[in-house]
Amino acid sequence: MFGLIETAKRLRSKGLMGIGQRNAEYVLRYNPRKFYPRVDDKLITKRLALDAGLPVPELYAVVREEHEIAALHDKIRGREQFVVKPAHGSGGDGILVINGRRGEKYRRTNGQFMSREEFDHHLSNMLSGLFSLGGQPDHILVEYCVQFDPIFENVSYKGVPDIRIIVFLGYPVMAMIRLPTRLSDGKANLHQGAIGVGIDIPTGLTRRGVWGNEPVKEHPDTEHSIVGLQIPRWDELLLIAARCYELSQLGYVGVDIVLDKNLGPLILELNARPGLAIQIANGNGLLHRLQRIQALEEAGTLSGDPAERVAFSRAHFPTT
Amino acid sequence: MKKTTLYLLAAALAALGIAGFLWKWKVLNFPVTPVAQTEVWEIQARVEYDAPRGPSRVVLQLPNDPPGYSILDERYVARGYGMAFAGIDGAREVQWQIRRAGGGEAVLYYRATIFRDERVPEFTDEPAVPVPGTWEEPFGTARAALLDDVREKSVDSTTFAAELVRRLNAQAPAEEVKLLTEQAATVDARARLAVSLLADRQVAARLLHGLLLDDSTTNAPLRTWLQVWDTDARVWNTVDAESGAVGWPRGLLVWKRGEAPLVDVTGGRNELVVFSTVRSLADALDTAKQRLESRDKNLIAYSLLDLPLQAQEVYKILLLVPVGAFIMLILRNLVGIKTFGTFMPVLIALAFNWTGLVPGVILFFTVISAGLLVRFYMERLKLLLVPRLTAVLIVVVMLMALVSVVSNRLGIEVGLNVALFPMIIMTMTIERVSVAWEERGAGYALSQAGGSIVIAALAYLVMKQANLQHLIFVFPELLLVLLAATLVLGRYSGYRLTELFRFRALARDPIAPAPAAAGDAAPASKPAE
Numbered sequence: 001m002f003g004l005i006e007t008a009k010r011l012r013s014k015g016l017m018g019i020g021q022r023n024a025e026y027v028l029r030y031n032p033r034k035f036y037p038r039v040d041d042k043l044i045t046k047r048l049a050l051d052a053g054l055p056v057p058e059l060y061a062v063v064r065e066e067h068e069i070a071a072l073h074d075k076i077r078g079r080e081q082f083v084v085k086p087a088h089g090s091g092g093d094g095i096l097v098i099n100g101r102r103g104e105k106y107r108r109t110n111g112q113f114m115s116r117e118e119f120d121h122h123l124s125n126m127l128s129g130l131f132s133l134g135g136q137p138d139h140i141l142v143e144y145c146v147q148f149d150p151i152f153e154n155v156s157y158k159g160v161p162d163i164r165i166i167v168f169l170g171y172p173v174m175a176m177i178r179l180p181t182r183l184s185d186g187k188a189n190l191h192q193g194a195i196g197v198g199i200d201i202p203t204g205l206t207r208r209g210v211w212g213n214e215p216v217k218e219h220p221d222t223e224h225s226i227v228g229l230q231i232p233r234w235d236e237l238l239l240i241a242a243r244c245y246e247l248s249q250l251g252y253v254g255v256d257i258v259l260d261k262n263l264g265p266l267i268l269e270l271n272a273r274p275g276l277a278i279q280i281a282n283g284n285g286l287l288h289r290l291q292r293i294q295a296l297e298e299a300g301t302l303s304g305d306p307a308e309r310v311a312f313s314r315a316h317f318p319t320t
Numbered sequence: 321m322k323k324t325t326l327y328l329l330a331a332a333l334a335a336l337g338i339a340g341f342l343w344k345w346k347v348l349n350f351p352v353t354p355v356a357q358t359e360v361w362e363i364q365a366r367v368e369y370d371a372p373r374g375p376s377r378v379v380l381q382l383p384n385d386p387p388g389y390s391i392l393d394e395r396y397v398a399r400g401y402g403m404a405f406a407g408i409d410g411a412r413e414v415q416w417q418i419r420r421a422g423g424g425e426a427v428l429y430y431r432a433t434i435f436r437d438e439r440v441p442e443f444t445d446e447p448a449v450p451v452p453g454t455w456e457e458p459f460g461t462a463r464a465a466l467l468d469d470v471r472e473k474s475v476d477s478t479t480f481a482a483e484l485v486r487r488l489n490a491q492a493p494a495e496e497v498k499l500l501t502e503q504a505a506t507v508d509a510r511a512r513l514a515v516s517l518l519a520d521r522q523v524a525a526r527l528l529h530g531l532l533l534d535d536s537t538t539n540a541p542l543r544t545w546l547q548v549w550d551t552d553a554r555v556w557n558t559v560d561a562e563s564g565a566v567g568w569p570r571g572l573l574v575w576k577r578g579e580a581p582l583v584d585v586t587g588g589r590n591e592l593v594v595f596s597t598v599r600s601l602a603d604a605l606d607t608a609k610q611r612l613e614s615r616d617k618n619l620i621a622y623s624l625l626d627l628p629l630q631a632q633e634v635y636k637i638l639l640l641v642p643v644g645a646f647i648m649l650i651l652r653n654l655v656g657i658k659t660f661g662t663f664m665p666v667l668i669a670l671a672f673n674w675t676g677l678v679p680g681v682i683l684f685f686t687v688i689s690a691g692l693l694v695r696f697y698m699e700r701l702k703l704l705l706v707p708r709l710t711a712v713l714i715v716v717v718m719l720m721a722l723v724s725v726v727s728n729r730l731g732i733e734v735g736l737n738v739a740l741f742p743m744i745i746m747t748m749t750i751e752r753v754s755v756a757w758e759e760r761g762a763g764y765a766l767s768q769a770g771g772s773i774v775i776a777a778l779a780y781l782v783m784k785q786a787n788l789q790h791l792i793f794v795f796p797e798l799l800l801v802l803l804a805a806t807l808v809l810g811r812y813s814g815y816r817l818t819e820l821f822r823f824r825a826l827a828r829d830p831i832a833p834a835p836a837a838a839g840d841a842a843p844a845s846k847p848a849e
Binding site: 010011012016019021023024066093094118125128130213214215276280283 | 653656702704705706755759760761764811812813814815816817819820821822823824825826827
């Protein structure tokens with residue numbers, strides 16, 4: 001019992017935020033429910049991002065009805081690589097990444113082949129809401145498959161690594177890169193076994209990583225070091241993340257960005273309830289940083305200029 | 321909404337709930353434990369007299385709000401008689417009248433159901449200072465001699481009265497007592513004498529007549545007590561008019577006060593009142609209900625206790641759902657156990673109510689695992705979501721029927737109760753487990769399923785406490801307290817217990833691995849050695 005209290009005290013002093021606090025003091029307070037559809041429906045997010053001039057993966061097709069699934073095969077006939085995702089999906093559930101074909105079959109990133117029948121069934125599940133948040137009927141996005149930057153080649157196992165930046169009132173407060181592993185089946189989701197690597201906000205260098213709940217230094221599959229990596233175009237990434245505040249109107253939001261070999265950073269999705277593992281990945285708590293910005297809020301000196309906000313974050317939020 | 325507003329609201333709700341609870345418990349005597357029983361007495365006063373051929377009138381004194389007791393019910397049996405009630409000075413009487421009785425012995429009954437509420441009564445009504453009478457000799461001298469003698473042996477009005485009573489009732493009385501009690505052959509008459517003697521010394525005293533209820537009897541004597549005003553403590557003290565014992569006797573049911581005779585018959589003769597008492601233990605809840613009803617019908621009419629019995633049984637269970645949900649709230653938001661579905665564990669816990677814990681868990685796992693096997697097979701059939709759920713539901717119902725039939729054959733009675741499991745919840749659980757299994761792996765799915773069962777089991781263990789069931793059903797206002805606690809927990813933003821384990825790596829000092837310095841960044845494109 002004493003050990004637990006001691007742990008709680010230490011975590012408190014490090015500014016670690018628990019899920020109760022995140023929900024009560026940040027999500028419920030800073031995220032008005034009416035803006036949730038902007039991030040819960042990836043189609044709306046995409047449209048808003050395009051309107052704001054922010055880069056997103058190109059949309060190939062939308063499937064809203066069961067019968068449109070058949071037509072989809074024709075629409076994407078010419079595409080070798082594409083991603084199919086439910087518009088209301090969460091945590092990467094249900095996302096299908098196709099990176100090749102053989103005849104009628106689609107090849108997934110893990111090398112498995114998927115018959116057209118299996119493909120149709122998966123899409124039909126998506127439409128009926130199997131992967132959507134409340135189980136409500138959903139629609140499907142078919143979009144550009146990101147060609148990930150070779151800089152991550154040695155530290156990811158298949159799949160696409162993505163960068164998660166927590167943005168509070170427009171200020172990027174913490175960032176990590178999520179690296180898929182064999183365990184995560186190529187998915188960049190920490191729950192499923194991906195590695196989270198904390199990124200130092202001022203420099204864009206990776207500092208320390210976590211796999212499960214334990215710290216790691218090397219990628220378990222490729223055995224390459226995951227610390228000390230320089231994230232390319234870091235300033236641009238931070239700026240995109242910061243601009244997502246105006247886009248979503250959500251005060252506390254997680255921005256998921258991928259780095260494309262040719263197109264640069266692309267916004268994958270926004271999250272109104274970003275997870276807390278980013279704190280373990282960084283070895284830092286979120287709370288002190290959030291309070292820093294709340295102090296600005298109270299002083300009435302929040303900046304309306306994304307570039308200014310990024311500059312503030314880079315000056316104040318190093319990973320320690 | 322500010323936190324203070326929330327806390328104020330919660331405090332108000334809790335205060336309301338607790339106040340209602342205390343009122344019902346302390347004032348209305350609702351029992352807080354399910355087995356509480358109370359003493360209930362059936363008292364019968366049987367009035368006999370020789371009725372003339374012609375009109376006659378019987379007046380019987382009745383107990384009027386007897387201290388320490390509550391009258392739950394009263395019945396009068398007097399065939400052919402007209403009945404009227406009267407009361408003066410806190411007395412209460414029933415008047416029976418008949419114009420033409422048939423003659424011979426007439427019998428009338430008064431019956432009451434009374435309940436002992438264990439209060440020790442206090443009497444504080446102020447008396448008027450009595451006026452001493454004037455007496456002829458030799459009585460005047462005898463009275464003065466006796467009073468002076470008694471005074472020597474007493475310290476206050478109560479001991480004075482007690483000593484006086486003892487002397488008046490002594491086996492071998494003194495000469496002056498013999499003289500005074502010549503005309504007072506009964507205890508009651510001697511008690512009256514004592515009152516008048518006390519008045520000589522300006523000590524206020526009065527008579528109480530009552531029954532001592534300690535066991536069932538067919539002929540309980542109406543006994544007499546003396547009450548003496550203590551001018552210092554400003555309270556009436558009670559003295560046994562026969563033994564002189566001081567103090568309120570346990571079980572005393574005051575039948576009448578004052579001078580009026582117990583029964584007064586006009587036009588008849590040889591009147592006689594016989595009391596009989598029957599003691600029984602009744603369910604405290606029923607008694608409280610009856611008492612409340614005799615006081616104010618609406619209080620009961622708008623409570624759960626007035627519902628038909630079947631509905632009451634339903635509510636006994638339904639009212640436990642909030643308790644179970646609260647347990648789950650604690651385990652989910654304070655401890656951090658993950659479950660399938662928000663309220664699934666509570667509904668499972670409700671089902672455990674009928675099956676018991678261990679058989680319940682076994683039945684649950686049997687149905688869920690069998691359902692999962694079917695569900696995994698269906699995955700290969702590539703059914704759409706709704707048809708698939710329907711198919712699983714059908715299979716679940718069939719499985720439940722199968723389990724019931726098989727366990728019936730095997731003579732395992734508890735297996736029959738599998739029908740009480742909420743099948744929709746089971747279906748959704750199977751679906752969720754199978755999706756989680758496929759998406760997140762077996763470990764994740766099993767740990768969540770395990771968490772759900774642990775919460776269900778804990779919720780069940782709490783909900784099956786008979787005391788708790790009773791408390792919530794009899795005092796549903798306690799749910800307000802639960803609501804208040806829920807509101808307060810609703811803003812709990814501290815760490816959950818499981819988070820302490822999840823984030824324990826962060827609590828280590830120093831955090832490993834140390835952050836790489838900005839300078840020695842190893843280029844990630846470095847080829848593998």
